[in-house]
Each structure stands twice: as structure tokens, then as C-alpha cells.
Amino acid sequence: MREFITNEWFTVFTLLGLLSVVVAKTLNSLRFSDFIYVIGNSKYLKIYSRDQNFIDTFDGFLFFNFTLSLSVFIFYAYSTFVSPLQFDLITxxxxxxxxxxxxxxxxxxxxxxxxxxxxxxxxxxxxxxxxTFKNYSGLVLLIANLFLIYTNNFTTIILSVTIGLVGLINLIGFYLTFKTHQNSINLNLFYFLLYLCALEIGPYVLLYKVFRDYNV
Structure with missing residues (x-):
């Protein structure tokens, strides 16, 4: 019964994530089509980076999916690789x-x-x-969660492959950024390295603490 309840809630979260992706596609189907092919195609980055808004509805819905999908995935990953977790909705x-x-x-x-x-x-x-690449990772996590929720076999393989894919996607994104702005980065190398150390490592230490506390 406990497993049923957990899967039931995870189904709700996954459907909400899927719904947010559908809404993003509905809001701008052309942009979504370009977004889907962002891996290996710089068209999306070149076109839409010029039209950035402080609050972007399209990215907002995809970020909502990323947050929910990442949370579900972390639950399964932690339960599989570290120690089993008892699901609690509020927590x-x-x-x-x-x-x-x-x-x-x-x-x-x-x-x-x-x-x-x-x-x-x-x-x-x-x-x-x-x-962009973080939200793209959210799509991969969404698909992976469907397999994790509705299949009992190959959980470790699914988790490992997904972690590898998400890591690869974000490495590609970082490489494209460095390649595109290599001259500017070289001119501001000290500040850029300081920026990376302070804001690309510190927040994930905080996230680790959140996950550790969650297990408590």
C-alpha cells in the first residue's frame, strides 16, 4: 500500500510536469520545435538569446517541469544508491x-x-x-521518471544512464557557451573563474544539505 501511494503521488507530479511542457509548447510551438533540436543545433541559442526577458513564461513552465522531475528523480536515486526513503508528501x-x-x-x-x-x-x-540545457535535462528526467514509476526492473540502469545523459547535456551546454564567448571569457578570465567557483559550486553544496536533511 505504501508503494502504491508513493507511485500515485509521483504520477501526479509527473503529469503536472508533462502538462507544463505541453503549455510551453502551446504558448510558442515554433520556439519549442527549435528547443527540441538544441543539441547539435545552435539555431535556438542564436535566435532566442537576443530576445531574453527577465521573466520568460516559456522557460518558466519548462523550469517547473525541471523542478518536479528532478525532485522525483532524486527520490528514486537516493533511495536506490544511498538508503531507502519513506515518502512524505509535505517533506x-x-x-x-x-x-x-x-x-x-x-x-x-x-x-x-x-x-x-x-x-x-x-x-x-x-x-x-x-x-536552456537545464530545461532540456528536465525533459530527459521526465521520461526517465515514467520508467522509474511504472517499471520495477532495471532501476539502477535507468538511473545511471539518466545521470550520464543529464551530465552530458549540461557539459555540451557549457562547452557551447565557452566556445561562443571564448574571446570575452579570456578577457575576463579571473572574474569568470571567480564566478564559477562561487556560484556553480556553492549552491549545489546547499542542495546536498537539503537532500541530507530530507533523509533525516
Whole structure:
């Protein structure tokens, strides 16, 4: 009965994630089509990075899916590789909220620091590309969660392959950013390295603490 209840809630979260992706596609079907082929095709990054808004509805819905899908995936990954977790709805929602909050605050701080270092254009482009590949990872996590929820076999394989794919997707994104802005990065190398150390490592230490506390 406990497993049934857990899967039932995870089905709800997965459907909400899927719904948010559908809404994003409905809002801008052309942009979504370009987004799907962003791996290996720089068209999306070149076109839409010029039209960034501080609050982007399209990215917002995809980010909502990313947050929910990541939370479900983390539950399965932690239960499989570390120790089994007992599902609790309130605690799970708190964890999802913490993930979303930390990532949003991280972006806001990144923009502030970029302004202080006067590298706004570089960081804005970097953030757009990073957000794009993060949201793309959300699609991969969404599909992986469907297999995790509705199949009892090959859980370890599914988790391992998904982690590898998500890592590869984000490495590709970082490489494309570095390649596109290599000259600007070289001119501001010290500030860019300082930025990476402070804002690409620190927040994930906080996320680890959230996951550790969640297990408690």
C-alpha cells in the first residue's frame, strides 16, 4: 500500500510536469520545435538569446517541469544508491520548493554579480544557455521518471544512464557557451573563474544539505 501511494503521488507530479511542457509548447510551438533540436543545433541559442526577458513564461513552465522531475528523480536515486526513503508528501514538497528557491536565488545573485563585474552581456548569454540545457535535462528526467514509476526492473540502469545523459547535456551546454564567448571569457578570465567557483559550486553544496536533511 505504501508503494502504491508513493507511485500515485509521483504520477501526479509527473503529469503536472508533462502538462507544463505541453503549455510551453502551446504558448510558442515554433520556439519549442527549435528547443527540441538544441543539441547539435545552435539555431535556438542564436535566435532566442537576443530576445531574453527577465521573466520568460516559456522557460518558466519548462523550469517547473525541471523542478518536479528532478525532485522525483532524486527520490528514486537516493533511495536506490544511498538508503531507502519513506515518502512524505509535505517533506517532498518542501524539498521541491527548496530546490526551486535555491536555483532562482542563484540566478538573481548571478545577475547581480555580473552587473558588479560589468560582464552583463557575457553572463546573460551564459545564463540563457545554461537555463536552456537545464530545461532540456528536465525533459530527459521526465521520461526517465515514467520508467522509474511504472517499471520495477532495471532501476539502477535507468538511473545511471539518466545521470550520464543529464551530465552530458549540461557539459555540451557549457562547452557551447565557452566556445561562443571564448574571446570575452579570456578577457575576463579571473572574474569568470571567480564566478564559477562561487556560484556553480556553492549552491549545489546547499542542495546536498537539503537532500541530507530530507533523509533525516
Amino acid at each position: 517532498f514538497l518542501k524539498m521541491s520548493f527548496a530546490i526551486a528557491t535555491i536555483l532562482i536565488i542563484k540566478v538573481l545573485v548571478e545577475r547581480l554579480i555580473a552587473s558588479l563585474f560589468e560582464i552583463d552581456e557575457l553572463i546573460d548569454s551564459y545564463l540563457f544557455q545554461k537555463t
